[in-house]
Every structure is written in structure tokens, then in C-alpha cells.
Amino acid sequence: MGVLDYDELRRKPVEELTREEAAKELERLAKEIAEHDYHYYVENAPVITDAEYDALRRRNEAIEARFPDLIRPDSPSRRVGAPPAAGFRKVKHAVPMLSLANAFDPQDVYDWDRRIRRFLGLSADEKIVFTAEPKFDGLSISLRYEKGELVLAATRGDGYEGEDVTANARTIADIPQRLKGADVPEVFEIRGEVYMPISAFMKLNEEQQKKGEKPFANPRNAAAGSLRQLDPSITAQRPLRFYAWGRGEVSEMPVQTEWELYDCYRRWGVPVSDLLELHESVDALIDYHERMLEKRPDLDFDIDGVVYKVNRFDWQGRLGFVQRNPRWAIAHKFPAHRGITVLQDIQIHVGRTGALTPVGILEPVNIGGVIVSRVSLHNEDYIKGIGADGQPIRDGKDIRIGDTVVVERAGDVIPQIVDVILEKRPPDSRPYQFPDHCPVCGSKAVREFNPRTGKLDSVRRCTGGLYCPAQVVERLKHFVSKRAFDIEGLGEKAIEQFFDHKFIRTPADIFTLEERERKGEICIHCLEGWGEKKIENLFRAIDARRHIALDRFIYALGIRHVGEVTSRILARHFRTIEAFIEGMRQIGKDRDCPVAQEIDNIDGLGPVVVEALHNFFNEAHNWEVIDQLLKEVTVEAEEVPAESSPLAGKTVVFTGALSTMTRDEAKDIVERLGGHAAGSVSRKTDLVVAGPGAGSKLKKAQELGIKIISEEEFLQLVGLKKG
Incomplete structure (x- = not known):
């Protein structure tokens, strides 16, 4: 069985992945997410949306949950962000700036509450007080104060090592050079978000265009680019703001709760959000999320969700962390943006393995600040809404050119159609006919029968492999x-x-x-x-x-x-x-x-x-x-092994290390002499060649009574060494 096409493997549900497919997908996800981290944290130029990035991380986490032994050393679950960019002094964080786990629906928040109670040994009716605040979409920064004086400002970087942007941070009016009050600890690291107000962002882009310079893509990019200027005078000209939302290293904590700490920040002259609230139930947190979602369009800064934290510091200490996330806090993300537009055409893309993938061409529509003009249509069954067996398929729709559709910018790598508005379908509409020949080379495009499922594969493939320009x-x-x-x-x-x-x-x-x-x-x-x-x-x-x-x-x-x-x-x-x-x-x-x-x-x-x-x-x-x-x-011509060949018709298994030849060379010898080199031991195995370090295969061969010989004996058997 050949390796699945990239797009086909990405679409395959996690619960259906084989171990080999899971390992390949985790390898690709690690590289893909690392690349997106670099674009986001270092270049300040993300190439996918937050929802798309979250979907990649969720898939990675789901595969790791199913195959925990396949978790890679470079897994995204073991790191945060990306390495610092060149041009700034690197700074190690005294306390890592780790990220938060995500919740995408109310049930995720209820599950989080239950996990907290189970960990702390609390009953369902015992009260837990939570803070709730907006999740700002800017650039995270850590401000280190010693004896009340600002001595260091550092970006998040990879969570463990960031960039020294102290000179630039001093130009931001919201960031105090010295904390006010008598209760400021000897050392206190205040963490928060540098952002650019939307109104200021719009004005800045107007100025950029007047000067003939490229406008910024969004307020977050503008804020990040402004803070990371090598010339602090440029940063000083940019309308940057700051909100505090957390803490790093602290020599002595003056209060016992998150809520009290925010009061300290206010007294010390550090800005915090006036949308911060205190709640005593998950229901109240969900209500807060809904209110913030309604308020979102009217805010003068970007938020992509809300953050809930356990209020008590002693409980936060007991809960601790799991991998890269604190157990005591969670980010409740906002749902994906949606828009309504018209499907103007369906184009067929032929991948490098011959897979025909349909892409919908839309009348461009603005969805959450991004112009969307293309959507994934997955395969022909998805477009028809029914499978080859005539049965309706999950998420499938009867999608036709000319349809008015609802588009969501969410989990897939590119946006997708989530609904068709049938009342607006043109009267002369006809079902889309998926091509049965390759649009690139004209060869036949076929759907293979999958004996494992008993059905035709959902992907249609070009058969002109050596000829097709796409392949x-x-x-x-x-x-x-x-x-x-x-x-x-x-x-x-x-x-x-x-x-x-x-x-x-x-x-x-x-x-x-x-x-x-x-x-x-x-x-x-x-x-x-x-x-x-x-x-x-x-x-x-x-x-x-x-x-x-x-x-x-x-x-x-x-x-x-x-x-x-x-x-x-x-x-x-x-x-x-x-x-x-x-x-x-x-x-x-x-x-x-x-x-x-x-x-x-x-x-x-x-x-x-x-x-x-x-x-x-x-x-x-x-x-x-x-x-x-x-x-x-x-x-x-293939050599015909003599009937007297010692390996003719025999199945041979190699296990352990080989000293005089590679495993491939050994298998080639077996094949040339008319035998079959197998990868595992079974009752059909005739001979096992065991070298140093042989393990389970050797043990199984011994249990089955199969003949076992050394590498030297094998060489003698095939005539490559005299006895």
C-alpha cells in the first residue's frame, strides 16, 4: 500500500490513522507548526489564521493522546513560540512564559472545571472563584522591576528565551518606568500584552499608504513590528499601548489572589483591563464569554477569546502545569468567523501523487478582516453529498456552481463551506460533474477499491503517472x-x-x-x-x-x-x-x-x-x-535460482546487528537465491539469522522451534564464506 497523499492524510480522522500514518502526520505537524510559529513570533507575519493554527495544534494533541509513545522531542506540545530573531540581545526568562490550553465550546470549560476539582479533591458543590478577562491579540512581553525600577523588558520568544526590547518598551507611555507604592516587592516581573488600538492602526496604515509604503496586515502585526524596531525612536512614533495580565518571577508576593494582584497593578500605576471580572461558577464564565463576543466588534483593540484563571494563588501552586500549559488557567476562544458569498466556479487541482482535489472559487468576501476567495471542497463525494454507495456522507453537501454559500474561516488549512442557502439556488442549476479524466494531462482518473473498507476511495487519481506534468x-x-x-x-x-x-x-x-x-x-x-x-x-x-x-x-x-x-x-x-x-x-x-x-x-x-x-x-x-x-x-533478466539453492522457497528473518553487510544487502542475497526476506517471525518462517542485540524476534523463534543461525553461519550457507 502506497503512502497516502498529503491532503488525503490530513483529512483522515485521527481515530482511523495507522501507527505509520500517525508518525508521519506528527512529523509533518511538528515542522508545519514550527514554521507557523516562526512566521507569527519572529517575522510577525502569520500566513494562516488563529483558528487554522489552533486546528493544527488540536490535531497534533489528538494524535499524541492516541499514540503517546509517538510523541516527538520537537513536538509542539513541548514548546511555545519560536526562537528569538537576530538583532536583539537574547534574554532567558527566570520563569518560563508558557501558553494556555484552549477551550472551544462550553463543554470544554465544564471539563476543565471538573479536572480542577478532581485534582484538588473538591466536591461538585464547593465554590471555586475564577477571574475572567479578555484574551488580547498583541505581542506578549515581560517587564522586570527591581526595587520598583524597570530594568528589563523581554518578548516571549520561545517561552524560555526572548529578546531584550527594554529601550523600545520605555517609549510606551502605558509602561511605567517606576512602580508607585510602598508595597512593591524587591523583584517583580509583570507580564502583559503590547497592542495597537484599531483606530490608531487604521490611521497608521493611511499614513503608510500616503508615503507609498506597504500597509500592515492587522493591528497585531503593526504592534509586533513597532516594538521590535532596532531604532527605539521609530517605536516611540508608533501608538502602542499595554495591558497587564500576569506575572513572572516574584521575590515576595504581597497578596493571595489574582484579583488582589490586579488591584496592586492599578495602585502601582500599571494598566489592566476594565473588562476584568470575578465569577463563582462556570455558567457565569460562559455568560461572560458570550457578552465579550457581543462586545468584540465595538472594542478598540483585537481580542480572540477570553481567559479564565483560578483566583487563589495557593490553589494555582497546587495545580501546577502540564506540559506547556498551567492547569489553573484556560483560554476560551471565540468561534470562527463566517460570511455569505457565491460559489463562482469549481477548479480541479492535481497533486504531486495524482490526487484530484476540488477547490471552490468564491466571489471574494471579507470574513473577520480577511478576504476569502477560495475554499476546500475535499472530494467529489463531499460535493455531491453522497458516497459511491449512494448513502449520505458526513458533512457532505450538494454543492453547485452558482450557489449562495456560508463560508467559515475555521479548522481547515483553507476556509470551507458549511452550508448552502438552497432558497437562493439559480433555477437552471445543475449538479457538478466531477471529471473522470485528468484536467492536466487527459489520462483517466480513477477511484480505487479499498479492500479494508469495502468501498471506493474518496479520492480520484490521475493514472498518467510518468506523463502527467503535475506529477x-x-x-x-x-x-x-x-x-x-x-x-x-x-x-x-x-x-x-x-x-x-x-x-x-x-x-x-x-x-x-x-x-x-x-x-x-x-x-x-x-x-x-x-x-x-x-x-x-x-x-x-x-x-x-x-x-x-x-x-x-x-x-x-x-x-x-x-x-x-x-x-x-x-x-x-x-x-x-x-x-x-x-x-x-x-x-x-x-x-x-x-x-x-x-x-x-x-x-x-x-x-x-x-x-x-x-x-x-x-x-x-x-x-x-x-x-x-x-x-x-x-x-x-532475473537470475533463476538453482533448485539446489539453500534458500529456494524459504522464508528468512534477520534480527539484531549485522557486522559484515547491511540489512538490505542481506535481504538481497536471500531474494537472489530464491528465498523471501520477511520482517517478522511466524510459523511460516524457515530460518532466523540472529546477531548481537537480537530481541523479541529471537525469543519468538525459540518459542516456535525455528532454526536459528549466526551471521557467520548464514554466509557459509550461501557460499560467501568457507566453513
């Missing part, structure tokens, strides 16, 4: 990869470079590079990084691969569901390229031909592989590419 770069990368043609010096970057300059378009083009360079038809040495010696080495490496084993040739074609093992099985079955080509021509014409039935009955293959072979070799475009390739390379 060809990835196919070429696969063609030259280590398990395929393994052309040294022709890695992914070189493939992209040569493709961009139109030096290669098909696999056969790789083998004509030297001739075309010599004739002056192309100019590789004109490209950056390509000197004479490097080009000479590349041509030598290409020539070395003009003779290729049959299994590598099959694998290099990049046929869906035909990986290394399947390629070896097919190579052993057909033995020669001539027999393979003849068999594939028959399968391409007739899915149920005798050759297809033979393959269907081979152990390790089956109907999924037969269907994939039929779809691939049914395409004339793919045959054109293969015919060109066979003019340039010679495919060696």
Missing part, C-alpha cells in the same frame, strides 16, 4: 532514488533544477543529457553549482545505470501500490523485461486476463496490485514514456 517532478525524484535507479549526483534538488530549465521531462531524458550537452542543445555548466568535474561525475553515474535489474526497473516506474517487495515478486514471476512488458500489455487491455489472474493468486500481491497495474498500463501516455526509456537502458 512528473515527484515521479522523476522517485525514478533516481536509492531503491530505484540510484543515480549518484542526481538528487531531488538537481531534478528540480533540471526540470525547471527543461533539461528533463521524462526518465529517458536523463540518459540523453550528455549527448544534448555535447551538441549544445542544453547548458548544464551554465547552471549555478555545476562545474566541469561535477558534470563529468554525473554523466559517469548515469552511464553506470544503463544496465538495471528488473525489480529496480519495475520499482522505478512509481506504480501505485507497487513498492520494493512487490517489484521483487513481479520480477521473480516474469524473469525478463520482455515477459513483463507482454504481461503488462495484456493487463492494461483486460483487467481479467489470464496474466491478471496469475498475479491475483500470487502470495503477497492480489487484487489491489492487479487494479493498480491495469490502471497504469491502460494509459497510452505511460507506454510512450516506457518505450522511450527502453531505448536508453538495458534491463537485466
